[in-house]
Amino acid sequence: MTPSALTRAFRGVRWYLRELTDESAYERYVAHLREGHPEAEVPSRRAFERMRTDRREADPRQGFRCC
Template identity: 70%
Template sequence: MLSGLLRVLRSVRWYVRELTDESAYDRYVTHVRTAHPDALVPSRREFERERTERQESDPRQGFRCC
């Protein structure tokens, strides 16, 4: 019974992280470490800042009034 509950909680946690894109940094770190092993991995704060700037600079992203 306890193992079933833990499995459900893990599934819910995974779903929420994917839904909110919280796992994007984890995927990025995995990608950098496998594809570019000598590259420095940015901190989560730097990653989020760059991601936000990239999204705001793209007119197809975000909300537009017109």
């Protein structure tokens, strides 16, 4: 395999894992805010994760399960 093919393979695996674990959710949210709501303040990563967790805990249909 050439170095460029290895790089592409690594990037593909990295993208897949980030999507699988929802690691890229914050980046998608920031892009959404900047595109659709440019006047809105962008929350910090920590505030975003707290907001997301609170939303999941408040609505069991959002996929939050303890057991």
